[in-house]
Amino acid sequence: MSPTILLSFLFVTVVAAGVSFYATRKKKQQTPVSFYLGNRSLGFWMIGSSMFLTNMSANQFIGENEFVYTTNMSVMAWGMSSVLAMLVVAEFLMPMYLRIGAVTTPDFLAKRFDAQTQRIVSVVFLLGYFVNLIPTVLYGCAVAVNGIFHIDQWLGISYFSAIRLIVLLVGTIGCLYNVLGGLRAITITDVVQGVGMLIGGAMIVYYGFRYLGDGDIWHGVETLTLSHREHLNAIGGPGDVLPFGTIFTGMLLINIYYWGMEQYIVQEALASKNLKESQKGIALACVGKLFAPLLLNVPGLIAVHLYPNLENTATAFPRLVSDILPPVFIGLVAAVVFGGALSTFNAGLNSTGTLFTMNLYKPWLERNGEPADERRLLRDGKIMQTGVTIVAIIFSPYIMYFDGGFYNYLQKVSSFFSVPVFTIMVVGLLTKRVPPLAAKIGIIFFVTVYTATQFLFDTGLHYLHVLAILFVAVSAMMLLIGRLRPLNKVYTLPRQATVNIVPWRNRYLYYGFLLIIMVGMFILFSPAGIAGKQ
Template sequence: MFISFFLLLAIAAGITIRSIRKQSQTSVGHYLGSRSLTFWMVGSSLFLTNMSANQFVGENEFVYTNNMSVMCWGMSSIFAMVLVSEFLMPVYLRIGAITTPDFLGLRFDRQTQRLVSLIFLLSYAVNLIPAVLYGCAVAMNGIFRLDMKLGIDYFTTIRLLVAFIGITGCLYAVLGGLKAITITDMVQGVGMVAGGIFITWIGLKFVGNGDPATGIKTLLSTNREHLNAIGGPKEPIPFSTLFTGMLLINIYYWGMEQYIVQQSLGARNLAESQKGISLACVGKIFAPILLNVPGLIALQLFPKIQNTAEVFPKMVTDTLPTLMAGFIAAIVFGGALSTFNAGLNSIGTLFTMNLYKPWSEKRKKSIEEKDLVKKGRMVQVTVTFIAIFCSPYIMFFSDGFYNYLQKVSSYFSVPVFTIMLIGLTTRKVPAIAAKIGLAFFVTSYVCTQFFIKTGLHYLHVLAVLFVLTSLLMLLIGRIKPRQHPYFLENKAMVSLRPWRQRYFYYVVLLGMMIAMFLLFSPVGVAE
């Protein structure tokens, strides 16, 4: 198992090192891959950055304990990605953005840009990076059973694994930059698709006593309530949330979250960016094979798992041949590294380009490109070691790992989405409105989660606060509008010619999304 695990990692690392030997050491070269990424690189990196060990562990656990409604996050994101591809990417590339807060600096002011950059940095440091490390450590220990083999307690094992994963990922991000990350993602992406199909196939053979067709029939005829993706109003993910808070979070995630959007900003032109996003949508269509179906199979094979976070690792270790289990472990590890690396790369980008560089220029201090890269690397290393120390304590969160991820991210995502959207759709709302809107949203959301019981699902609360904050910003814009309406200047560094065939593929992708919802519903297999 260990041999196949390290072999796949070595192959991915070898291909990456060979591909980036002559990479430019400028800030744009390091953080955006010199704006040279093809659609294969953009699409693979977007898909793998999203598919971290958190999803392997969290979504399969959710399916095992609840139902398929967790797939709503991934399926509904396809609609959000289409919107981002059509409306947001042309704006970012038109202004020559390196980070998503760059737009806020132009639309409102530099203070708003720096404030949102700090929010991003805080979000990645306290939520993204620690959660990725913890999720991967849980998966790795579940597959290799290191706590039992080494004879040490579970907490210490997780801490050791977190350190190994964090240091490995930090080396990738610090030494290689965005291009190293995307090339590794392409290699890992091929393995992930193959591994997902294989683990599902073997699992169905186990359920069907050697016959996958019988396994499918058994899966569709027992525990049918777990096949339903249409969550009721009292369930953890009600279907109605697709049209409220979930939609807002998905648009923010795919169109404004720096560590995600940075992959698209590195594209060689707008058309390649739009193709890459569409390729990632194809991956999301088939993602349930790896993220959800193993949870359904585990329900048949292991109906009484005590630690439900072990659902996916147990599927790997108890059904796959040893060699293949090591291969799947490498895929999970690679998926975690992809998200971790992208987060670290974005931390370096946000700090150097939006905080350190403007501060230095204000002091009239000359800055070399190598100095920008060096300062970013120092921050990346610092955040890594803080996350290594903190992430094991996530296991003590009472509501479960998946709810931890979604609830904590909500404190940062929709407030930023709100001011970004108002900035994109209006021309006279002033900078003070963005600052007041951020403060109002965050304060109100904290109150609803800790002090005031609304009786609403937290995703519905986010939607209500989005409307209220938007109205507040529009009111401020009406009372005290900008002296000069905002005009979107053209500072594009790449071609802005869009992908000609995009509308056809958008329709196909949205049709496939609807078909997946119908399949896993009372109209389909959950009858």
């Protein structure tokens, strides 16, 4: 291992941690709100950077570049369509969350339906974090770090052993970071890492094109755009893994859920000083998503030309970084990947603690007549986070044996937990008399039927279309129950805001600009753009 790579990696990582420590050294975090929501004091720079970096985990680096390498740019649709979903969240969901003083996204369900519905959804969230989010973040980071540093070769151990060792290291560091620092420490680190990510992305594109063009950047661009053009198309056909039509069905539903209801993502926006900062922060995260293909997709396109016969396609991104960048920038990118993994891991672990402590553990203590003081809640929440980390460290290395590819694993598993919750949230928002019974029946029916379509019988439809059909069917079912057994009293949204909820005055101008760029990216990577025939 090159000493320059290691020193560069350590320098960036230590600087990020040092800035976080310095900025939070005098902040008291002795209550759940201060620890889990940073005392509701985050400005838009912290919100936008943290939301973006939490999304940009090692899973994305590995999974999306692997998808581009094996298929085409249609995977870009997840990120680009996120811009529309995020703006919907900023305009409609964030004002609602801040108006009711929400600490967790299921808090709305407790007010709209009942506490039992809130607990059911909190358990669904926690299952998603246990089974999908936290283990896959650790695994993705381990694959990337081993691909860059070649830990298996350096230590003379098997690939599986190297993955297990890195998972242990990342999990331990992330858990300590979370338990000792809380949300504010995480978000400050994300701002520093976000700057590093932009620099790293620019360096990968620059050196990648130069390497591909034998020292001539423009020749590298020509090589990329004039051959293997089938990989440049982001408009997936009916036979592709991601048909373009899925953008308007299940993909849109998942994206709105992810950016507007997924606790570990929304938590940063809930911690804002006011609604204006929250909306500006989400818009800033949109800017990051528009630049994300520099790291998530373009390296995969370059790898198609450099490594036509990769045996382990998940190594496309780390191998490219290791081969094309000078040692000092390899260390920077490694630190960015490591930081992105820590950010997502920490956000997931922090949200796990929030959901468990506030929605399950505290009500349980109160029902049993036991003291639920803030010191006890914090202590036991941290113990729970540590336990989750230990289980994830043990389980995550075995993800490599999943049949169907890493990115496919991520999307399929997350779908079991996302759209069912999205459905009852949307019906709850748009109706006034649908009762709690409808929400409970709806979520159980949705999960049961979707599981059956994925494991017991083949519908012949793309799983994203299945999700959209179930969304419509379950919504209709809930409306029917609401007609037959309506609430006795019309529901009205309570006003319990703890921050200013005046919206961002110039938001529509910026929203329009972001949407135009989003559409432009689809046109660029389409048969009408660089993917067209000569």
